[in-house]
Amino acid sequence: MITRFIVFTVLLSNIAIAAVLDQEPPVFTYCPKDINIDDITNTVIRVNWDRPLAKDNSGAPSSIQCNRVSGEEYSVPGSYQVFCEAKDQAGNKAECTFQLVLKNSVASKSDDHAHAQIEPLEPLEWNGHYNWERLITERVISG
Numbered sequence: 001m002i003t004r005f006i007v008f009t010v011l012l013s014n015i016a017i018a019a020v021l022d023q024e025p026p027v028f029t030y031c032p033k034d035i036n037i038d039d040i041t042n043t044v045i046r047v048n049w050d051r052p053l054a055k056d057n058s059g060a061p062s063s064i065q066c067n068r069v070s071g072e073e074y075s076v077p078g079s080y081q082v083f084c085e086a087k088d089q090a091g092n093k094a095e096c097t098f099q100l101v102l103k104n105s106v107a108s109k110s111d112d113h114a115h116a117q118i119e120p121l122e123p124l125e126w127n128g129h130y131n132w133e134r135l136i137t138e139r140v141i142s143g
Contacts, residue, residue, distance in 0.1 A: 022058055026094045027056075028054045032082075039104075044075055046072070047072065047100055047102070048071050052084045052086075058089065062087060064084055064085070065087075077103050082098050082100060083096075
């Protein structure tokens with residue numbers, strides 16, 4: 001046991017140990033641009049994008065985590081921010097953000113009167129009182 005200790009000590013006395021502290025964050029080499037999709041006729045849509053990429057000065061891979069995942073379903077209309085964070089092994093962080101903006105098609109907007117036509121009634125003749133039933137009744141023809 002003493003022999004190993006002495007040998008270990010001798011070997012350590014000939015080794016120079018240098019510690020380098022990594023303070024440089026990873027760099028995103030690819031971050032998707034904002035995604036705008038118009039004229040969506042569904043109330044839900046699946047949106048896909050290419051995964052952000054980052055590299056670190058150490059050469060070791062960075063872990064990348066995002067608050068949203070490509071291929072998820074999103075409600076329409078809607079606006080969503082995608083936030084991604086790259087983290088290296090020393091704990092340094094970098095950010096990548098982009099927006100998803102999803103808009104309805106004009107034809108799919110639900111407006112009860114957008115596609116209705118009201119047929120005009122014939123003019124009323126004044127005879128001292130109104131026919132309330134006729135005034136209240138509207139003939140609506142859906143378009």
